[in-house]
Amino acid sequence: MRLFREGIRAVKGISGPLLFLENVREAGWGELVSIETDSGSRMGQILRARDDICVVQVFDGTMGLGTENTTVWLERDVMRVGVGDCLRGQILSGRGRPLDGANLSGFEAHLPIGGPPINPARRASPGVALETGISSLDLMNTLARGQNLSIVAGPGLPAADLAIRIARQTTVFDRAGAVEDSEFFLVFAAMGITNREANSFMDAFRDGDDIPANGVFLLNTAGDPVAERLLTPRIALTIAEYFAFAKGYDVLVVMTDMLHYCEALREIGAAWGVPGRGYPDGMYSDLAEIYERAGCIAGRRGSVTQLSIVGMPNDDMTHPVVDLSGYLTEGRIVLDRRLHEKGIFPPVDVLSSLSRPMNGCIGRGRTFDSHGALADQLCAACAKAGDLRRLRPAVDDDRLNDVEKRYLLFGERFEKIFLDQKEKRRTLAESENAAWEALSVLPASELYRLPRALRERRLKG
Amino acid sequence: MTNGTRDRDLSGGRIKGVSGLIVTAEGNFSARMFEAVRLGPLGLAGEVVRIRDGEADIRACEDTTGLRVGEDVLFTGELLGVDLGPGLLGGILDGTGRPLRRPGGDGIHMERGRGASALPEDRTWRFVPSVGDGDAVGPGDVLGTVVEGSRFPHLVLFPPNLAGGKVEWIAPGDRTVRECVCRLEGGTEVALSHRRELRVPRPFGVRLPLNRPLLTGQRVLDTLFPLALGGVAALVGGCGTGKTLMQRSLARCCGADVLVWIGCGERGNEITEILEEFSTLTDPRGIPLMERAVLIANTSDMPAAARETGICLGMTVAEYYRDMGYDVVVTIDSVSRWTEAPGEEGFSVSLDSRLSRWCERAGCVETLGQLPRRGSVTLINAVSPAGGDFSEPATQTARRLSGAFWGLDGDLARARHFPAVNCGISCSLYESALSDALIADAGEAWPELTEYLRSALSRERELSGRGYFAGGGELSGEDKWALYHVETLRVVYLRQDIRNAEDARTPLRRSAALLQLLRALDERVKKAMENGLCYDEIVAVSVREDLMGLRDLSEKNFPGEAEGWLSSFSARLSALEENAKAGSSEPESPMAAR
Known part of the structure; x- marks a missing residue:
């Protein structure tokens, strides 16, 4: 234990958000530094420790910093965040400090924000279905508690509205409707979104005029320092893990927007000359450090469910951020511009969407018996209807046979009856009814993925 | 390769720089490429990946947060390796070979730096020798067995990197993985486990x-x-x-x-x-x-x-x-x-x-x-x-x-x-x-059956899209059936339902029987078309659901049921054929026109 802080005045150079220091003794990689100038203090982190030159990333930006009159103090510790009940209902900056400037007290612990990887042998896989009240999810892409999930949406699509809907109305699925505490503890992390967007999120989360007590809100908006954006999700997840695994809550972490987070990575990587075309090569691992902090722990109450919004520039599914997020997350909800333009809400592209834990949390004893078969049948029918819809401009109607025409009709009914539910929350049973109503236009011989007895019973009435 | 022959004085260095997972060490040491290294007070695992000018670059296999310039670097003298012996089966290891199921830490996260053997070191295994004193043994020879798990016979082999010789002592008994099970004349001791370097392929005969x-x-x-x-x-x-x-x-x-x-x-x-x-x-x-x-x-x-x-x-x-x-x-x-x-x-x-x-x-x-x-x-x-x-x-x-x-x-x-x-x-x-x-395994017909499936799929590639785009040329009834049947092959044969235990895994013989049934169906329909039935009449006899039901039957019931189904299907077509003959002056089914 050192009893003194070491101040270093030898600032050798400054570039972008980076500071180059000389003569640092025993610098520790990843440790925190304070930077004092005439005009106040800033914070940074050691990106490269070396006995000749150390590189420090300044979270507050380097504008106004000079090589003279700047003292850097080594904190000899990594970045930590205080956790405790005092965080409930707080709105924090992207760096975890109360936005109203209040001094919080009563922390139970100060935890390092870069949590080490969760030991896979200690996890319990997500196996309990969630009911979001949204048919296209609950029936066809069932979500699970403890899943990490992304909403992938091009610019202008209502990803935020959908995230808010999910955050506000999701419950743990329970056939008897008797789950206690089925409400989630909400942790919200805004990264680089505009103030307007942040405000609309906060308005939606508010209970009347009050900030809900079962929530913590971190706001790094577009005007805030870029480097701070790298801290925000890590702080949010550290807080989430505390409420989940120390306090036993089911925590939902809503993060938006991962694209802005990756842009921040790119900016800092570029300033430092990290190789990589556009985005730095280490982006996969960096994103993994965030996405992997979700799940359930065997033998413990509580869970962390992640819902992150991933912006999709130019509606391009192969964009690196979208592609890597797809590999790393356990599910994604893809929003479709065509459906949105038709006024359908939520405009979920059910076929491109995916929920990996779905198979393990549906079916007999979990949701309902033939859930898997019904979802398969819907997907198969949607795929066929979609193929025909794309052909249609080039093909005369009289070239289509009766079955094909019925598929086109199914496609329309599916969008109108099943997908388009506007603001209404549907129970799983109501979603099921909507599905059967849409399927009823198809001839029975096409519905061969469903058990015959079930089909005959459902399509009779 | 022998280990630990290095002068201990040359095993230490100090950290000169840390940049993410790359750590540079300097000092008076002699490092080898891919030598295993321990970094800092926690002893984080790493490997040497470059040596130059008295410095070694080390790739850390664990998170280096908090690692400081000036801290110690220990060169182990060995390449990264793993202990091989009973107790591996049923285990879960991390990328550096540490068992993940062990007590300690906060019960949630990975811990850093706690190097440990991949094998349980305190439990014993009942060793039963299969050679005796005086036998000559060498690399690859079986010295005896232990039982891993409930009944997995684990052969204890003479390690490939030791020189063979005559057995001086070998005896049955309960041994830990570190204990000697066999001693050769000349003093070579063979333990229940041995260590292998990860990057070196294990030698074999041919x-x-x-x-x-x-x-x-x-x-x-x-x-x-x-x-x-x-x-x-x-x-x-x-x-x-x-x-x-x-x-x-x-x-x-x-x-x-x-x-x-x-x-x-x-x-x-x-x-x-x-x-x-x-x-x-x-x-x-x-x-x-x-x-x-x-x-x-x-x-x-x-x-x-x-x-x-x-x-x-x-x-x-x-x-x-x-x-x-x-x-x-x-x-x-x-x-x-x-x-x-x-x-x-x-x-x-x-x-x-x-x-x-x-x-x-x-x-x-x-x-x-x-x-x-x-x-x-x-x-x-x-x-x-x-x-x-x-x-x-x-x-x-x-x-x-x-x-x-x-x-x-x-x-x-x-x-x-x-x-x-x-x-x-x-x-x-x-x-x-x-x-x-x-x-x-599958029977004499297997090559024909696979060829049948292949040609059906390639026919589909030829036909697909033509129905809509070919300049006015309608597909013939046969071609329409070919497309319809390929879809049947896809959904019934090529697709498998992971949620259905019976369907999720198909033994080869069973695959052959299912494919045989699908081919028989195809042949029967082609014959019916020759007999004057048109495409729409045939697909009106919906078959896919029946076939999926048959597919999911147990191994025992399948052959009988499949045969029964095929003959009843054939009978239905025969009835239709009779009708068609009766009213053969009628044009194609009215459904096609709609």
């Missing part, structure tokens, strides 16, 4: 031809793109195409003696699910899968440098069981996360040579020893091309090095057709070498 199939229970693979024991398969697919689920099906259903599952840069829950699944499922022999499986977990959020060590670790374990005469299947998910692992700027050997070296460790071999055994390591590599683009280098290299290439298709996956194998781009080079073995 390579054997790859002529035994690895039956996967997946109809599309076993029928069209079979894999040989000792072969290499590339399973390539963009995100969400079902690579992992398919690998899990393969692991669950194939008849391998030992499974090594290497999670490489993938999701943590994926490993957890496999652990849960393997612990609850039993294999066709009724033994919990986990009792003959080893999991290597290097999740995406663990340091990228440990991906390579994890892969080599898995292979080293696989080769160990291969030498006992077992057929070992190694699945890795995914090689892309290894080949693209960052943090090694300037040190990366080329993708091509790394992948080649890795794939060449697969094979079917005759082991060393006076009574050689036959063992194999089959490799199933998952490849995750960025953006789903198969032209990227890792996919192309994997394709070149693999005998079976299984390409997964996004469109099939979106329509929830699993396994989403794209028959147009997949291929297997093992088929001709395997044909005798496949015929022995």
